[in-house]
Amino acid sequence: MKKLIATAVMLAACATAPFAMAGDKVRIATEGAYAPFNMMDNQGNLIGFDVEIAEALCAEMKADCEIVAQDWDGIIPGLRARKYDAIIASMSITDERLRVVDFSEKYYANVLAFVAPKGTAFETTKAALKGKTIGAQRATISGQYLEDNFGDIVNVKLYDTQDNAYLDLASGRLDGIMSDKFPAYDWLRTADGEGFEFKGEDFDINDEIAIAVRKGDKLAGKFSEAIKAIRANGKYAEINAKYFPFDIY
Amino acid sequence: MSWEWSVIWEYFPKLLDGAWLTLELVAISGILGLVIAVPMALMRASDNMAIKALPYAYIFFFRGTPLLVQIFLIYYGASQFDAVKASALWPILREPYWCAIIAFSLNTAAYGAEMIRGAIQAVPKGEIEAAMALGMSKFQTIKRIILRRAAGIVLPGYSNEVLLMLKSSALASTITLLDLTGMARTIIARTYTPLEMFFAAGMVYLAMAAVLILCFRLLERRLNKYQFAKRPI
Numbered sequence: 001m002k003k004l005i006a007t008a009v010m011l012a013a014c015a016t017a018p019f020a021m022a023g024d025k026v027r028i029a030t031e032g033a034y035a036p037f038n039m040m041d042n043q044g045n046l047i048g049f050d051v052e053i054a055e056a057l058c059a060e061m062k063a064d065c066e067i068v069a070q071d072w073d074g075i076i077p078g079l080r081a082r083k084y085d086a087i088i089a090s091m092s093i094t095d096e097r098l099r100v101v102d103f104s105e106k107y108y109a110n111v112l113a114f115v116a117p118k119g120t121a122f123e124t125t126k127a128a129l130k131g132k133t134i135g136a137q138r139a140t141i142s143g144q145y146l147e148d149n150f151g152d153i154v155n156v157k158l159y160d161t162q163d164n165a166y167l168d169l170a171s172g173r174l175d176g177i178m179s180d181k182f183p184a185y186d187w188l189r190t191a192d193g194e195g196f197e198f199k200g201e202d203f204d205i206n207d208e209i210a211i212a213v214r215k216g217d218k219l220a221g222k223f224s225e226a227i228k229a230i231r232a233n234g235k236y237a238e239i240n241a242k243y244f245p246f247d248i249y
Numbered sequence: 250m251s252w253e254w255s256v257i258w259e260y261f262p263k264l265l266d267g268a269w270l271t272l273e274l275v276a277i278s279g280i281l282g283l284v285i286a287v288p289m290a291l292m293r294a295s296d297n298m299a300i301k302a303l304p305y306a307y308i309f310f311f312r313g314t315p316l317l318v319q320i321f322l323i324y325y326g327a328s329q330f331d332a333v334k335a336s337a338l339w340p341i342l343r344e345p346y347w348c349a350i351i352a353f354s355l356n357t358a359a360y361g362a363e364m365i366r367g368a369i370q371a372v373p374k375g376e377i378e379a380a381m382a383l384g385m386s387k388f389q390t391i392k393r394i395i396l397r398r399a400a401g402i403v404l405p406g407y408s409n410e411v412l413l414m415l416k417s418s419a420l421a422s423t424i425t426l427l428d429l430t431g432m433a434r435t436i437i438a439r440t441y442t443p444l445e446m447f448f449a450a451g452m453v454y455l456a457m458a459a460v461l462i463l464c465f466r467l468l469e470r471r472l473n474k475y476q477f478a479k480r481p482i
Contacts, residue, residue, distance in 0.1 A: 158425060168325075171329070172328070172343075
C-alpha cells in the first residue's frame, strides 16, 4: 500500500512538474554565461541581447513567455526532455545539432575577427601574418577557422577558455587572437581590453545563430515570422543599438 | 556508437609528435628536478634550524599546492607584472615550454627532496661511523657513503615520482603546449572522436611508462646489486 501511495505521489508530482504547458505559454532557455548575449545581473536576473530578443519575439507572438537559465552542456537534452520549448542562447546552426533539433531562421550572424594591440601593424593577409603567434579558444569555430586557413603560416596557440587567450594577448605572448566578433567587441570595451582593437576585415563564415526547438515543433515557423516582424518594425534595431553600434543580423 | 580505427591511424603520427614533446618535458624536468632535490634533501636532513628552514618552506609550498595552480602562477601570473616583462628573464618566461619545465622541475624537486631526505636518514649509522673511522672527511663521507647508499634506498620510490610526473605532464596542454594530451585534445576538437583519441593517447602513455619502468628496473639492479645476489641458502 505504501508503495502504491508513493507511486501515486510520484505520478502526481510528474503531472505538475514544470513541463511545458499547452496553449500560449512558452518556456525559453538561455545559458546566462555569454556576455553580452546572455548573462546574469547582480540580482541573478537574466539579461543580454538574447534575452531581450526573446522578450520582443514573445511580445510579437503575443505569447506568455518564461525565460530560464540552463547550463550549456545540458541545454539540448533539456529541450528534448520538454523542460522548455525553445533555446535562445546564441546557438549556431550545425549539422550535428540539426540531427536532433529544428532551428528557426537566423536572428543574427556570427562573424570572426582578429584582435591585436592598438597601434601595431597587423594586416590580415597571409603574407603579413607569416610567423606571427595567434591565439584562439580550442574547440570553437574561430579556432578551427584559424587552423584551417592560417595554420600553415602562423603559430597557432589554442586555449581552454577565451579568458586565458585574452590574458596571453595582454601579456604580449600573442601577436593577436581570432575570436567571435561580438563577444570580443564587448571585451574591448572593458578596462582589460582597452589597449586592443579589431584588425582588418571580418571573416564571414556563414555561421547563423538561430532559435532551437524540438523536431517538428511548429514554434520554429512562428519564431521565424516573429523575427521577420521585429526586423521590419524596428524593434530589433532598437535592441541591437543597445549592444552594438552596427547591425549584427 | 561507432568506433573508428581509421582516425587513430590517420592521426597517430601527430600523437607521436606530441609524445616526443612529453618525453622532452619529463626528461629535462626530471634531471633539473633531481639536481635541485639533492642539495635540498641534504639541507633538509641537517640538524641546524637555519639550514633546514628554506628547504622546509619550499617543500611545504610545492607539495601543498596543486601542480595546475603552480603552472598557472608561473605562466599567467608572472606575465601580469611589467617588471617581469622588462626583465632579462622574459625571453624564457615568455615561452610556455620553459614555464612548463620550471613548474615541473620545482614540483618534482620538492617531492624528490623529501624522499631523498628520508633515504639519507635511513643510511645505517654504522656505515657512516665506519667511514669516519677510516678517516674520510665529511664531504667524502657524503659523496662516497651517504649519497651512494641513499640512491639505492630511494630508487624504488623515486620511480613512482617519475611515473607520476609523466602523467602530470598532461597539464602542459593547459598552457597551449601540444604535448601528447594537448595534441589529442586538438585532434578531438576537429574529429569529434574523443574515445578513440584518448584511447590511443592512453596507449602511448602506457608504452612510455613501460620504458621508464624498465629503465628503473635496470638501474636498480646496478645500484642495489646486493639485493639481486643469489642467496647462500
